[in-house]
Amino acid sequence: MSAETQAKPAGRTAGLFDLRLIIALLFTVFGLVVTITGVVAKAKDVSASGQNVGVNVNLWTGIPMLVLAALFVLWAVLRPVRLPPPTEVGTPQPDQQQ
Amino acid sequence: MQVLGAASLRLNAGPIDYVLIAVYFVLVLGIGALARRSVSSSLDFFLSGRSLPAWVTGLAFISANLGAVEIFGMTANGAQYGVPTVHYYWIGAIPAMVFLGLVMMPFYYGSKVRSVPEFMLRRFGKFAHLVNAISFALAQVLIAGVNLYALASVVNLLLGWPLWVSIIIAAVIVLAYTTLGGMRAAVYNEVMQFFVIVAMLVPLTLVGLKNVGGWSGLKDKINHINPGTAAAQLHSWPGTNITGISNATLSVLGIIFGLGFVLSFGYWTTNFAEVQRALSARSMSAARRTPLIGSYPKTFIVLVIFIPGMLAAVLSPELAAYKASGGTLKNGVTYNNAIELLIRDLLPNGMLGVAIAGLVAAFMAGMAANVSSFNTVFTYDIWETYVVKNKPDAYYLRVGRLITLIGCLVAILTAFIAGNFNNLMDYLQTLFSFFNAPLFATFILGMFWKRMTPLAGGIGLIMGTVSAVTVDALNRAHVLNLSNQGASFLGAIAAFVVDVVLSVLISYVSRPRPEAELTGLVWSLTPRDALRQAEVGQDAGWYRKPVVLGTGVLVLAAALSIVFW
Numbered sequence: 115m116s117a118e119t120q121a122k123p124a125g126r127t128a129g130l131f132d133l134r135l136i137i138a139l140l141f142t143v144f145g146l147v148v149t150i151t152g153v154v155a156k157a158k159d160v161s162a163s164g165q166n167v168g169v170n171v172n173l174w175t176g177i178p179m180l181v182l183a184a185l186f187v188l189w190a191v192l193r194p195v196r197l198p199p200p201t202e203v204g205t206p207q208p209d210q211q212q
Numbered sequence: 213m214q215v216l217g218a219a220s221l222r223l224n225a226g227p228i229d230y231v232l233i234a235v236y237f238v239l240v241l242g243i244g245a246l247a248r249r250s251v252s253s254s255l256d257f258f259l260s261g262r263s264l265p266a267w268v269t270g271l272a273f274i275s276a277n278l279g280a281v282e283i284f285g286m287t288a289n290g291a292q293y294g295v296p297t298v299h300y301y302w303i304g305a306i307p308a309m310v311f312l313g314l315v316m317m318p319f320y321y322g323s324k325v326r327s328v329p330e331f332m333l334r335r336f337g338k339f340a341h342l343v344n345a346i347s348f349a350l351a352q353v354l355i356a357g358v359n360l361y362a363l364a365s366v367v368n369l370l371l372g373w374p375l376w377v378s379i380i381i382a383a384v385i386v387l388a389y390t391t392l393g394g395m396r397a398a399v400y401n402e403v404m405q406f407f408v409i410v411a412m413l414v415p416l417t418l419v420g421l422k423n424v425g426g427w428s429g430l431k432d433k434i435n436h437i438n439p440g441t442a443a444a445q446l447h448s449w450p451g452t453n454i455t456g457i458s459n460a461t462l463s464v465l466g467i468i469f470g471l472g473f474v475l476s477f478g479y480w481t482t483n484f485a486e487v488q489r490a491l492s493a494r495s496m497s498a499a500r501r502t503p504l505i506g507s508y509p510k511t512f513i514v515l516v517i518f519i520p521g522m523l524a525a526v527l528s529p530e531l532a533a534y535k536a537s538g539g540t541l542k543n544g545v546t547y548n549n550a551i552e553l554l555i556r557d558l559l560p561n562g563m564l565g566v567a568i569a570g571l572v573a574a575f576m577a578g579m580a581a582n583v584s585s586f587n588t589v590f591t592y593d594i595w596e597t598y599v600v601k602n603k604p605d606a607y608y609l610r611v612g613r614l615i616t617l618i619g620c621l622v623a624i625l626t627a628f629i630a631g632n633f634n635n636l637m638d639y640l641q642t643l644f645s646f647f648n649a650p651l652f653a654t655f656i657l658g659m660f661w662k663r664m665t666p667l668a669g670g671i672g673l674i675m676g677t678v679s680a681v682t683v684d685a686l687n688r689a690h691v692l693n694l695s696n697q698g699a700s701f702l703g704a705i706a707a708f709v710v711d712v713v714l715s716v717l718i719s720y721v722s723r724p725r726p727e728a729e730l731t732g733l734v735w736s737l738t739p740r741d742a743l744r745q746a747e748v749g750q751d752a753g754w755y756r757k758p759v760v761l762g763t764g765v766l767v768l769a770a771a772l773s774i775v776f777w
Contacts, residue, residue, distance in 0.1 A: 131246045133268060133400050136239060137407055143235050144411070144566055151228055151562035162224040162561045167419055172562040175415045182407070 134190040141183035149176030220530065220544060221552055223370045229565030236408065236569040240389060240576075243400045247393025254608040257394035258588040259326060259492045264396070265750075266498035268403055270505030273309075273489040274513070275402035278409060279578025280362055280571065283517065288547035290521020291531060292539075293453045294434070294445030295776050297518040299467050302769040304476035305510055309503040310762040312481045317490060318743035319659055321499040323732040326491070327585075328484040329593040335658045335733045336669030337725070343673055345593040347647050348484060349586055353619050356582035357626020363575035364627065370552065370568065379627045382572070386580050387620040390587075391613050395492055398577075398584045402489075405573040406509075412563075412570035413516035416551075419558045420523035430519075433526040437536065445522070448776045456695025470701025474708040478648035482655055485585040496744075497751035497758070504761040511769050524550035528557060579623065587616045642684065642700075649704040650676025653711035661719075662727060662734045668718035676711030680704065 152158065152172030161167050251257050289297040325331045329348060333341035364378035389397040424430045435442045444453045450460035450467075457463040480486060480503070490502035525535050530545045531553055539546075545553065555567045591612045600607075650673050657672075658664050683703035686692050694702060730737045745751060745758075754760060 133403060136243060136400070137404055140236070140239050140404060141407070141411075144232060147228065147232060148562045148566065151560075155560065155562075160560065161556075161558050162226070162564045163556050164224075165557050167423055167558050167560075169419060169422060171415055171419055171558070171560050175411065175563055175566075179411060 132190055132195050134186045138183045138186035138190070141179045141186070145176045145179030145183055147176075148172045148179065152176055221369050221549060221556060222372060223556055223564060223568070224561070225371055225564060225568065226561040228561050229568060232562070232565030233569045233572070236573065237385060239404065240385065240401055240573070243404070244389025244392040244397040247389075247397035247400065250396055251392075251394050251609075254591070254605050254612060255326070256396075257609055257612050258584075258591070259488070260394065260396035260399060262492060263494045264399060264492050264498070266493055266501040266505055268399060269489045269493045269498065269502040271406050271509065272399040272402040273486060273502050273506040274510045275406040275409075275577060276485060276489060276581035277578075278406065278513070278574060279359065279581070280366070280575040281359070281578065283409070283551060283571070283574055284362075284548050286514070286517045287521035287524070287550040289454070290518030291525040291535070291547045291550040292521075294522055295448045295518065296444070296451035296454045297521070298448050298514050298773070298776055299451055299454070299471060300476075301510060301514040302773050303467060303472040305480060306507050306765060306769045307472060308476040308480035309507040309510065310766060311477060312487075312490075313500045313502065313504040313507075313758055314762050316481050316655070316659070317500045317503070318496070318745075319733060319735075319738075320487060321491060321493075321496050322738075322742050326592050327589050328482055328487050329589055331655075331733070332669070333593070333597065335730070336654075336664075337666040339666060339670035340654070340673055341593065341597075343670060344651065345589055345597075349589045349594065351647065352485065352582040352586035352589070353622050354626050356579045356586065356619065356623035358630055359575055359579040359582065360623050360627035361630040363572060363579070365631075366552070366571060366575070370571075375631060376628075379624060382576055382579070383620050383624050383627075386576050386583060387617060390580055390583050391616045394612075395488070395584055395588075398580045399489060399492060401573075401580065402577045405570070405577045408566065408570040408573055410513070410516070412555075412567040413513070413520065415563060416554050416558060416567075417516045417519050417523070420520060420527060420554060423558070424523060424527060430522060430526065434522065437526060437532060448773060454695070454697050455701060456693075456698035466698060466701045466705075470705050471697075474649045474652065474704040475701060478650075478652035478704065478708075479645075482648060482651040484589060485581045488585050488588060495746065495751055497746065497756065500745060500758040501756065501761060504758055504765065507762075507765045508768070511765060511772065520554055521547075521550045524554045528553040583616060583619050583623070586619050587612050590615050590619075645700065646677050646680035646684070646703065646707065649680060649707040650711040653708045654715065657712060657715050658734070660735050662730055662736055663719050663724050664715060665719045665722040665724045667722040668715040671718055672711040672715035675714050676707040679710040680707035682706070 149172065152170050152174075155172065158170045158173070159166055159168055161171070250261070253261070255261055286297055286300065289300070320328070320331060323331060323334065325334065329341055329345040332344045360379055360383055361375075363382050364375045367373050367378040368375050389401060393400075421427065421430065424433060431446055434445055438445065441453065444451075450463045452458055452460060452463045455463045455466045457466055490499045493499040493502050525531050525547075528545075528550075530543055531547070531550060534541045534543060534545055534547075551571075555564065559567055591608055595611055595615075596603075596608055653676060654669055654672050658669060680703040683692070683706050684699055687694050687699035692699065692702070727737055732738050732742055747757070
């Protein structure tokens with residue numbers, strides 16, 4: 115079951131970088147930039163075209179983005195990528211062959 | 213007038229927005245570079261070595277389709293027709309995706325084919341295979357060009373960049389990550405794009421609703437502004453406004469059979485650009501769960517697509533005026549601008565950058581899906597099958613990379629042509645949509661009826677397509693008086709019926725394939741075990757059973773349909 119107990123397969127699996135951490139990275143950057151913009155902006159509730167929309171969109175979108183990033187990190191930590199068993203990939207099942 | 217209109221959509225993008233867009237594209241290219249390390253065979257390149265987990269392929273499955281065409285097209289539907297837009301999802305996509313996961317995927321994944329046309333080859337032989345492979349490859353590469361042109365014209369409208377600059381930059385980025393990382397890079401980027409699109413659509417919907425006074429405020433506004441059509445806009449049934457069929461019963465039948473059964477089943481179950489995502493999954497169970505997992509976000513995402521459309525038509529004075537005129541006012545906006553107008557009016561700098569990144573990402577993911585399914589079908593189904601056979605695998609990997617480059621060049625060329633002949637491209641896209649309905653009829657008959665012959669497969673496909681084209685031509689010549697969407701529903705039904713009837717008739721007068729060749733391809737000739745998935749390890753658990761997932765999403769879609777009845 116766990117990857118640690120298996121011998122580390124060479125080659126193929128070296129590229130199994132974790133997509134969850136990349137998404138977390140993206141939303142950490144997006145979340146930080148957007149939240150900070152929301153906090154420091156002079157006209158907080160005003161859209162780029164100058165309309166008052168009655169809510170600080172940057173702040174209230176930035177915080178959920180940071181939460182999303184944290185959830186992805188948590189998931190990646192709790193359930194790390196398990197390397198597939200060496201037999202699973204690339205070898206067709208004998209009974210599938212004519 | 214045109215110039216004024218264009219200028220009015222220009223976004224006030226600031227340095228922060230450009231920084232966010234740049235961050236996004238650095239990650240897009242980074243994924244391509246990282247994924248490159250996992251490509252060592254053609255199967256790695258075209259199907260990422262059949263190794264991806266189901267949540268990744270599931271999100272990529274809907275994301276490949278959640279391109280700009282869908283975002284612009286469906287928000288436009290929301291702005292023009294309102295609630296009936298939900299039928300494209302709850303009647304259209306969801307049952308089809310469930311059907312793909314439960315019924316058809318065991319054949320696709322279990323037979324170990326590497327593409328949908330390859331299934332065609334093994335079931336019906338070369339005639340049907342060539343028809344399918346060539347029409348698909350051609351359609352994908354041209355649609356990639358259409359996507360590219362659409363991207364460039366949106367960037368031009370929003371940011372003022374010249375068309376050719378965006379066309380070349382976008383094509384180079386897509387080319388870079390698809391040739392480097394192949395399918396894995398395409399899929400990972402699609403998943404990332406999904407979250408960015410959601411991060412754009414959800415705030416737009418919530419802020420828009422807040423500004424209009426909530427859902428009841430939106431209903432009041434529509435009742436007030438469009439008293440004549442408000443009822444049709446605010447109820448999903450009978451949907452007479454989207455079908456253009458004034459009789460309520462016929463309209464419901466048109467939606468259920470035309471849109472729901474034939475059109476959507478055809479699109480979702482036979483379009484290789486979609487099915488390829490599921491074929492990249494790491495096991496039979498994960499492949500079957502791919503469309504099922506995708507169907508849950510698909511069920512909800514329509515809420516943040518049609519509601520923004522409706523919001524734009526009441527919040528944006530330009531679009532409201534256009535709608536009040538019945539779509540005749542020439543003030544520089546159309547329903548297709550709904551989402552752009554909302555972004556312009558509601559989002560501050562910062563979120564604006566996220567939204568632009570999301571839109572551009574959606575176009576590029578759409579194009580990448582076209583390119584990555586084109587190169588697979590070209591390499592496996594055309595080059596390896598008919599042109600240069602029996603070479604070592606490394607040769608086909610090289611061909612795959614080279615044809616990706618050529619595909620992108622053709623797409624660039626198509627994009628420039630599309631700029632000059634807009635209507636031609638529209639028509640081409642409609643033409644390609646005609647292939648799906650007869651394909652579905654042929655596949656479903658072929659999977660469940662062992663008597664069906666290769667000749668029936670080929671002729672059914674061609675004549676089915678011809679009937680869909682005929683219905684479309686009759687409607688364009690005003691012999692039939694249907695809306696565009698109504699005509700495509702009717703065309704799909706005609707294609708399906710003609711294909712089935714002809715296939716059955718021809719099968720009785722021509723010779724079927726020997727049964728030994730059809731194992732794994734036809735239901736009655738396949739051992740039940742070959743269609744079942746292992747349910748151990750990462751595929752264990754009741755919540756991973758395809759039937760449970762499929763039933764769950766159907767109940768969910770039915771419940772939401774009742775809410776918006």
